[in-house]
Amino acid sequence: MRTDVCDRLGIEFPLFAFSHCRDVVAAVTNAGGFGVLGAVAYSPERLDEELRWIDAHVGGRPYGVDVLVPAKIDDSAERAARGEGGLDTMLAAVPEQHWSFLVDLFGRYDVPLPDFEKAKRAGTSARGAGTQVTARGATELIDVSLAHPIGLIASALGTPPPLMVERAKERGVPVAALVGTAEHARRQVAAGVDLIVAQGGEAGGHTGEISTMVLVPEVVDTVAPLPVLAAGGIATGRQMAAALALGASGVWCGSVWLTTEEAETPPQVKEKMLAATSRDTVRSRSRTGKPARQLRSAWTDEWEGPGSPGALGMPLQMIIAEGAMRQINKVAETGNPGARALANYFVGQCVGQMNAVRPARQVVYEMVEEFATALERLNAITAG
Amino acid sequence: MRTDVCDRLGIEFPLFAFSHCRDVVAAVTNAGGFGVLGAVAYSPERLDEELRWIDAHVGGRPYGVDVLVPAKIDDSAERAARGEGGLDTMLAAVPEQHWSFLVDLFGRYDVPLPDFEKAKRAGTSARGAGTQVTARGATELIDVSLAHPIGLIASALGTPPPLMVERAKERGVPVAALVGTAEHARRQVAAGVDLIVAQGGEAGGHTGEISTMVLVPEVVDTVAPLPVLAAGGIATGRQMAAALALGASGVWCGSVWLTTEEAETPPQVKEKMLAATSRDTVRSRSRTGKPARQLRSAWTDEWEGPGSPGALGMPLQMIIAEGAMRQINKVAETGNPGARALANYFVGQCVGQMNAVRPARQVVYEMVEEFATALERLNAITAG
Numbered sequence: 001m002r003t004d005v006c007d008r009l010g011i012e013f014p015l016f017a018f019s020h021c022r023d024v025v026a027a028v029t030n031a032g033g034f035g036v037l038g039a040v041a042y043s044p045e046r047l048d049e050e051l052r053w054i055d056a057h058v059g060g061r062p063y064g065v066d067v068l069v070p071a072k073i074d075d076s077a078e079r080a081a082r083g084e085g086g087l088d089t090m091l092a093a094v095p096e097q098h099w100s101f102l103v104d105l106f107g108r109y110d111v112p113l114p115d116f117e118k119a120k121r122a123g124t125s126a127r128g129a130g131t132q133v134t135a136r137g138a139t140e141l142i143d144v145s146l147a148h149p150i151g152l153i154a155s156a157l158g159t160p161p162p163l164m165v166e167r168a169k170e171r172g173v174p175v176a177a178l179v180g181t182a183e184h185a186r187r188q189v190a191a192g193v194d195l196i197v198a199q200g201g202e203a204g205g206h207t208g209e210i211s212t213m214v215l216v217p218e219v220v221d222t223v224a225p226l227p228v229l230a231a232g233g234i235a236t237g238r239q240m241a242a243a244l245a246l247g248a249s250g251v252w253c254g255s256v257w258l259t260t261e262e263a264e265t266p267p268q269v270k271e272k273m274l275a276a277t278s279r280d281t282v283r284s285r286s287r288t289g290k291p292a293r294q295l296r297s298a299w300t301d302e303w304e305g306p307g308s309p310g311a312l313g314m315p316l317q318m319i320i321a322e323g324a325m326r327q328i329n330k331v332a333e334t335g336n337p338g339a340r341a342l343a344n345y346f347v348g349q350c351v352g353q354m355n356a357v358r359p360a361r362q363v364v365y366e367m368v369e370e371f372a373t374a375l376e377r378l379n380a381i382t383a384g
Numbered sequence: 385m386r387t388d389v390c391d392r393l394g395i396e397f398p399l400f401a402f403s404h405c406r407d408v409v410a411a412v413t414n415a416g417g418f419g420v421l422g423a424v425a426y427s428p429e430r431l432d433e434e435l436r437w438i439d440a441h442v443g444g445r446p447y448g449v450d451v452l453v454p455a456k457i458d459d460s461a462e463r464a465a466r467g468e469g470g471l472d473t474m475l476a477a478v479p480e481q482h483w484s485f486l487v488d489l490f491g492r493y494d495v496p497l498p499d500f501e502k503a504k505r506a507g508t509s510a511r512g513a514g515t516q517v518t519a520r521g522a523t524e525l526i527d528v529s530l531a532h533p534i535g536l537i538a539s540a541l542g543t544p545p546p547l548m549v550e551r552a553k554e555r556g557v558p559v560a561a562l563v564g565t566a567e568h569a570r571r572q573v574a575a576g577v578d579l580i581v582a583q584g585g586e587a588g589g590h591t592g593e594i595s596t597m598v599l600v601p602e603v604v605d606t607v608a609p610l611p612v613l614a615a616g617g618i619a620t621g622r623q624m625a626a627a628l629a630l631g632a633s634g635v636w637c638g639s640v641w642l643t644t645e646e647a648e649t650p651p652q653v654k655e656k657m658l659a660a661t662s663r664d665t666v667r668s669r670s671r672t673g674k675p676a677r678q679l680r681s682a683w684t685d686e687w688e689g690p691g692s693p694g695a696l697g698m699p700l701q702m703i704i705a706e707g708a709m710r711q712i713n714k715v716a717e718t719g720n721p722g723a724r725a726l727a728n729y730f731v732g733q734c735v736g737q738m739n740a741v742r743p744a745r746q747v748v749y750e751m752v753e754e755f756a757t758a759l760e761r762l763n764a765i766t767a768g
Contacts, residue, residue, distance in 0.1 A: 002768020181663060182736075202595035210662045211586035211595040213617035213626060214733040218662060233597035242597060242626035244765060245758045278594045278602060279565060349598040352566075374629045375766060378759055381628060384386025 001368070003249040005195065005227045008174065009034060009062050009151050013368050014250025015240065016197075016229060017360065018066060022050045023262035026057040027360035032368075036064040036154060036252075044140040051148040064152030064176070065145040069138040069161060094316050097309045102324055105302055109338030114327035139163060146171050154178065154197065157206050157290070165192040178231065178252075180208025180215070182222045189223050196223050197252045200232030204255045204348035206292045207232065207283065213246070220247035235350035237370020241378075244371075255348040260360040266329040269295070269345045270357070278352030287325070287346070289317030295351070297344035299328070385752070387633040389579065389611045392558065393418060393446050393535050397752050398634025399624065400581075400613060401744065402450060406434045407646035410441040411744035416752075420448040420538060420636075428524040435532040448536030448560070449529040453522040453545060478700050481693045486708055489686055493722030498711035523547060530555050538562065538581070541590050541674070549576040562615070562636075564592025564599070566606045573607050580607050581636045584616030588639045588732035590676045591616065591667065597630070604631035619734035621754020625762075628755075639732040644744040650713040653679070653729045654741070662736030671709070671730070673701030679735070681728035683712070 003014045012032030019025055025035030037054065039047050047065075054063055106113050142164050145153055153168050154176040168175045174194040179185045185196050198219035200212025210218075212232040220228045230243035231252035243251045258265045259273050272295055282296040286303035289312055294300065303311055311317045325343075332339035358366075387398045396416030403409055409419030421438065423431050431449075438447055490497050526548050529537055537552050538560035552559045558578040563569045569580050582603035584596025594602075596616040604612045614627035615636035627635045642649045643657050656679055666680040670687035673696055678684065687695055695701045709727075716723035742750075 001765055003765055006768070182661070200595060200597065202598055210733055211584060211617050212597045213584065213595065213623055214586055214662050214736065217620060217622050218736055233595050236601060238601050238630050239597055241629035241762065244762055245625035245629050246622050247758075247761075277566070278598050349594055352598065352602060372766065374631075375762055377631075378625065378628055378762070381385055381387055382756065382759060384390070 001371070003227070003244075005229070005249040008195075008227070011062060013364065014229070014244075015364060015367060016064075016250060016252040017257055017364075018252060018254040019257045019263070021257070021262060021264045022054050022057075023264075024257045024260060024360045025063055026054050027260075027262055028257075028364055029054075029058045029061045029063045031361040031364040033364050034062060034064065034152070036066050036152065038066045038156070039141045039145065040066075040068040040156070042141070044144045047141055048144050048147075051145065051150075055148060060149075062151030064150050064154060065141075065148075066154040066156050067138045067141045067145070067164075068156045069158055069164070091319065094312065094320060095309070098312060098320055101307070101309050102320060104307075105342075106324075106327075109298065109342055111328060111331050111336060111339045111342065114323055142167060146173060152176055152195070155193075159184075159187050159191045160193065162191070176229070179219065181210060182215075182218045185219045185222050189226060193226075195227055195229065197229045197231050198248070199252070200230075201283070202293070202349040203232030204281070204293050204351075205346040206288070206290050209283075212243070216243060216246040216248050233348060233350050235348075235353045237367040237372070238374045239350070240367055240371045241374035245378075254346075255350050256354060256363055257360055258345065258347060259354045259357055260363060261357055262360050265345065266333065266343065268332045268340050268343050269329070272297075272343065273345075273347060273351050273354055274357070276347075276351045276354075278349045281347060281349055281351060285311035285317065287317070287321045287344075289314035292346055293348055294346045295344040298338075298341040299325075299344050302342075385755070387611070387628075389613070389633040392579075392611070395446060397748065398613070398628075399748060399751060400448075400634060400636040401641055401748075402636060402638040403641045403647070405641070405646060405648045406438050406441075407648075408641045408644060408744045409447055410438050411644075411646055412641075412748055413438075413442045413445045413447045415745040415748040417748050418446060418448065418536070420450050420536065422450045422540070423525045423529065424450075424452040424540070426525070428528045431525055432528045432531075435529065435534075439532060444533075446535030448534050448538060449525075449532075450538040450540050451522045451525045451529070451548075452540045453542055453548070474700070474703065478696065478704060479693070482696060482704055485691070485693050486704060488691075489726075490708075490711075493682065493726055495712060495715050495720060495723045495726065498707055526551060530557060536560055536579070539577075543568075543571050543575045544577065546575070560613070563603065565594060566599075566602045569603045569606050573610060577610075579611055579613065581613045581615050582632070583636070584614075585667070586677070586733040587616030588665070588677050588735075589730040590672070590674050591732075593667075596627070600627060600630040600632050616732060617734050619732075619737045621751040621756070622758045623734070624751050624755045625758035629762075638730075639734050640738060640747055641744055642729070642731060643738045643741055644747060645741055646744050649729065650717065650727065652716045652724050652727050653713070656681075656727065657729075657731060657735050657738055658741070660731075660735045660738075662733045665731060665733055665735060669695035669701065671701070671705045671728075673698035676730055677732055678730045679728040682722075682725040683709075683728050686726075 005014045011034050015033040017028035018036045020038040025037045029035040176195040177188040177193045178197045178199050198216050200215050201207045201209045216230045227249035229250045229252040230248035234251045235256040240251050283291045283293045284300040328339045328342045332343045389398045395418050399417035401412035401419045404422040409421045413419040560579040561572040561577045562581045562583050582600050584599050585591045585593045600614045611633035613634045613636040614632035618635045619640040624635050667675045667677045668684040712723045712726045716727045
């Protein structure tokens, strides 16, 4: 297989794997695809470690990094990132009723409360979730990334800041950006992006509402001749063939890796994903403050329910949710039924097709093989 | 082009056109596709007339009819259809606050009120909207349809009643059914359906939430070896190629015909559609009582707004909405700005790609041509 993107990035298959797990990134890159490490959960130091590990495991094959630079965030996070008031400023911005809702929720589900005070002191909850998604937090991650031999840097949400585009171009690293509408794509092109990822509303994580089937051709026509990767609802070779038929130069997959052997997905969440149908996801603001598709669970139901104070914005909701989720996952592993009911994770509608644990390498090969079969079928139809 | 569906139905292109307009049905059938007349808006007498017209204009080429048989409807509609209490029973079931909301709405938008009393007496509003969607109403339409040389009868919503399947099979007419989930598809197969239309959430009209990209392969795998048509988000040849790559045996398109030369779409709604982007639709219960994708307009906004009493179920909401919409469209044609703001119609997200008025025949030919181009591109990628 060969598209403009394959030539540009030096890959065999135009199949991109977005993952927070370095093992998945390396496995896909080594299988001929292109692994992209999601950096948002990492501190700069930790990211550097992960990238050194990847460098040591891909033998010079290309991989990339994805950072989250949202357009609109709560002021207190920016101030905290600038060292003004520190993390306390940000934590203080979480209304009391949200903390009480959380305390009550844990009580009702019989899950021991996380030690929020300890988390506050260590700064892990807030650091991990809050400051990285500020422009300043993201800048540190960008600098760390560009010090490695990466083949692509991507902006997961919103237009990449000029600094990101400039520094990447200085080093000859192409810049990608995720978009959910043709208008966003136009803005990204104006900002100097080299590669557009058109992500349909069926995708996991932060999404819009326009489906992949409609969005991809719109974006392709809008940004031509820039290449477009299709994202959202793509977990099989048939879907990959469909995406390329729509005009995409490749596919960007996130969900499908979450149930691979390599994935760091907590075991109880992996189980839920393997059992889930395509109806078991929901677009909810309850984890990050922005609409993000995820497994429907007691967590999303409760935040939509009558007693809920409503989700906060980003990153305040992340501060609440990530600390809580860490505890929920820890407790769920002991078999606690309340914690198991609450546990969830970002995933797209294609979770219904994720029914077996496979090595990431095998996912790549099976997608490429099924792509070929789908194309043969299309050719037979026209030859008919 | 040739799929199992082409062979079974005797058509050149596996491209199905769902339309309430007989001219579109005939034009697509005559162009080598398969026109399907949506019968829900018609009385049995009127449907018979329309089908006679089609018979006279397609020279024996195959076409079909689509009826709406919902699984759950308000009791008063069934009773009215059985002649128990008549239309008054149904009209009496509409709460007073819904009528007042409507009166207030028309006042605020400066649109003269429709003569609801007159409409009640004539029974047109309620007949057109209410009784046809009951099992008894649908049965009459089925009998009228089967008296014509139709090549397919489709159930737009819910499992077709045994009577529909039996009578169709007696006459050797294949039965199709629209589904929004793999579970629905399983039920339809058990009910004896011959052809499944897997309709993604991006489609116009009554839809679920699972996107075409995810739904089609799921349904194909669920009902194999029964053929599946893909619906939702398909208005171009690239999208048709994508649908067939997903495993579909053909495509079922509704929205794309609404801006054709032949379409009976009210002029101000046609204008809105030509100007709309893919972001300008919404899934709303405000027209039929069930979630249906349509143009977002002041009508959908007001029914979602703070003063709204909330949409009723089907068919009561249809009684309110269809009478109101008929008046809105009539008044909008005089240039009334309030009526133009309120006007809308069912349409899918692919409305963003409907930017020019074309003859229906041309839409068919352009889709087939673009399909071939998309396939050439795919072949070039693998030859790469």
